[in-house]
Amino acid sequence: MSPLATATLADDRLDPVTDPAWTELLGRCEGAEVFHHPLWLELLRAEYGYEIEAHCVRAADGAIAAALPVARIESRLTGRRLVALPFSDTCGPLVADDADAGPALGEGLARAAAREGLPLIVHAPLPGVPEGCRARCFVRHELPLATAAEEVEAGFSKGTARNLAKAERAGLRFEIGHGRAALDGFYRLHLLTRRKLGVPTQPRRFIRRFERLFDAGLGFVGTVSEDGEALAAGVFLSFAGTLTYKYGASDPARLAARPNHLLHAAAIRHGCERGLRRYDLGRSDLDAEGLRRFKRGWGAAERDLFYTYVGPPPPQGGGDGAGGRLGAAVIKRSPVFVGRAVGRLLYRHHGR
Numbered sequence: 001m002s003p004l005a006t007a008t009l010a011d012d013r014l015d016p017v018t019d020p021a022w023t024e025l026l027g028r029c030e031g032a033e034v035f036h037h038p039l040w041l042e043l044l045r046a047e048y049g050y051e052i053e054a055h056c057v058r059a060a061d062g063a064i065a066a067a068l069p070v071a072r073i074e075s076r077l078t079g080r081r082l083v084a085l086p087f088s089d090t091c092g093p094l095v096a097d098d099a100d101a102g103p104a105l106g107e108g109l110a111r112a113a114a115r116e117g118l119p120l121i122v123h124a125p126l127p128g129v130p131e132g133c134r135a136r137c138f139v140r141h142e143l144p145l146a147t148a149a150e151e152v153e154a155g156f157s158k159g160t161a162r163n164l165a166k167a168e169r170a171g172l173r174f175e176i177g178h179g180r181a182a183l184d185g186f187y188r189l190h191l192l193t194r195r196k197l198g199v200p201t202q203p204r205r206f207i208r209r210f211e212r213l214f215d216a217g218l219g220f221v222g223t224v225s226e227d228g229e230a231l232a233a234g235v236f237l238s239f240a241g242t243l244t245y246k247y248g249a250s251d252p253a254r255l256a257a258r259p260n261h262l263l264h265a266a267a268i269r270h271g272c273e274r275g276l277r278r279y280d281l282g283r284s285d286l287d288a289e290g291l292r293r294f295k296r297g298w299g300a301a302e303r304d305l306f307y308t309y310v311g312p313p314p315p316q317g318g319g320d321g322a323g324g325r326l327g328a329a330v331i332k333r334s335p336v337f338v339g340r341a342v343g344r345l346l347y348r349h350h351g352r
Helices: 020-028 038-048 101-116 149-153 158-169 180-197 204-208 210-215 252-257 259-273 289-296 321-332 336-350
Strands: 012-014 051-058 064-075 079-084 120-122 134-144 173-177 219-226 229-239 242-250 278-285 301-310
Touching: 020 064, 038 051, 038 204, 038 210, 051 101, 064 101, 064 336, 101 120, 101 301, 134 289, 149 259, 158 259, 173 180, 173 259, 180 204, 180 210, 180 219, 180 229, 180 242, 180 252, 180 321, 180 336, 204 210, 210 219, 219 259, 229 252, 229 259, 242 252, 242 259, 252 259, 259 278, 278 289, 289 301, 321 336
Parallel strands: 079 120, 242 278
Antiparallel strands: 012 051, 051 064, 064 079, 120 301, 134 278, 134 301, 173 219, 219 229, 229 242
């Protein structure tokens, strides 16, 4: 008989930020990612005030067999809903041993959401719910790493290798930082990049909160500069053998020097030197063909990223529609403080 035969299948919850049982589960699950980490969950809770609980299925012996952290978003602008997990590219259920635990967790989550009358959005496929609840929203790019960086670099496309060589000939330098100064340097470029893209900018305090993750060895800021002037920077997270490119920014006026090519190449070399197994370049919108081509140029495999929607009909793609396009046009034509103000006002409600 399966150990789940007498398991608790619904509303068994714990605090994944403070309960050591959650950290113990991360160590037992191969699917654990940085977006499951207590410090990432604490960052979301501290910045946006989300109530975050881990919904669990326990085996007969009391051990957690499957679990998923879920944030409750209460917004007068965008409604009430359960999300696993806001601002996280992907966040799927953690399943330890029993194959039945995943579907049991999904069924329990769907029932709990229905009882509360709330939509449930999971940034991954959720076992135990109909496949019709899944939508292809984004793509994700992942690159296997090797002990020798040269093995990975051999898979770069000709165009990528050519642009990297250009950056290196120009004498651009890459350095790693973990403190407030590095994060603030990234943020200065972040403001420029978000304005160019027409995207609201996260609050500075949100970016500064990454310092706590860096202090725990969960990442760094990588900066590419020329003669002391920062041209490009990225916020990288590291956990469970994976280096994740979370945020990137650059000076739009200096892209001809190809600083982003050196940024990614140096991050890949850093990951190889530290024995990491995978470089995750993050999610991309389905219609962002230029960005997708750039990521494939590193030899990264592109795969579909499906999200699960229990309640409302699943959306088609990850775009924001006409309203989003109008907002983007305004931000592009406005001073950077407009994007900052919009982000400060809306990101908590967006919770995507």
